[in-house]
Amino acid sequence: TQLLxxxxxxLSIQEGENLTVYCNSSSVFSSLQWYRQEPxxxxxxxxxxxxxxxxxxxxxxxxQFGDARKDSSLHITAAQTGDTGLYLCAGSExxxxxxxxNLIFGxxxxxxxxx
Amino acid sequence: xxxxxxxxxxxxxxRGQEARLRCSPVKGxxxxxxxxxxxxxxxxxxxYLQKENIIDESGxxxxxxxxxxxxxxxxxxxxxxxxxxxxxxxxCASSPQSRDHSSYEQYFGPGTRLTVT
Numbered sequence: 488t489q490l491l492x493x494x495x496x497x498l499s500i501q502e503g504e505n506l507t508v509y510c511n512s513s514s515v516f517s518s519l520q521w522y523r524q525e526p527x528x529x530x531x532x533x534x535x536x537x538x539x540x541x542x543x544x545x546x547x548x549x550x551q552f553g554d555a556r557k558d559s560s561l562h563i564t565a566a567q568t569g570d571t572g573l574y575l576c577a578g579s580e581x582x583x584x585x586x587x588x589n590l591i592f593g594x595x596x597x598x599x600x601x602x
Numbered sequence: 603x604x605x606x607x608x609x610x611x612x613x614x615x616x617r618g619q620e621a622r623l624r625c626s627p628v629k630g631x632x633x634x635x636x637x638x639x640x641x642x643x644x645x646x647x648x649x650y651l652q653k654e655n656i657i658d659e660s661g662x663x664x665x666x667x668x669x670x671x672x673x674x675x676x677x678x679x680x681x682x683x684x685x686x687x688x689x690x691x692x693x694c695a696s697s698p699q700s701r702d703h704s705s706y707e708q709y710f711g712p713g714t715r716l717t718v719t
Contacts, residue, residue, distance in 0.1 A: 590637075593644060595644060
């Protein structure tokens with residue numbers, strides 16, 4: 488069974504600080520997604536990384552996929568209160584008929600950014 | 603451009619009743635997935651469907667749970683004879699049929715929060 492470990496579980500920082508959250512596995516994934524989830528809502532897709540070593544930027548968020556496609560990191564620069572939420576990584580093992588099948592989720596990092 | 607829609611958003615059932623959860627995927631998406639999220643736990647895969655076919659139901663309990671995605675209409679997750687342990691948030695996601703990277707991406711609905719009393 489493939490597992491995704493996310494760290495830290497909880498992170499509380501001041502507005503303007505930088506932070507990095509990690510997503511690690513002993514298994515290889517064909518792709519990895521990062522989501523953000525607000526209380527009472529569904530996860531919202533932030534980014535998909537597919538190629539080992541890939542780096543993607545989304546404004547102040549930088550996502551990296553490990554060379555071996557077993558781990559990923561999310562770095563936020565100059566955090567804002569609006570970044571508060573649960574950050575989830577999810578890996579895809581493979582697919583059927585053009586889609587990538589089910590996602591395996593980590594338990595998430597709960598980020599709180601204080602003003 | 604409507605996203606994934608789920609209804610109801612909240613559902614309360616007594617033990618032993620049936621729960622029916624509906625999911626309409628993003629227009630044009632042919633793949634639907636159901637996940638369950640228990641308090642303080644991550645999302646767990648339940649079932650993956652394409653139109654009229656169950657592709658992978660390895661995450662769905664064998665008893666009392668069933669899912670369908672008919673040719674017309676929404677996908678339905680059905681839980682018969684609910685028990686307190688079924689209380690959770692149930693999320694539906696959809697993805698397109700594609701040979702490029704868009705097929706890796708799953709878009710989630712807002713979820714149905716089931717409470718069994």
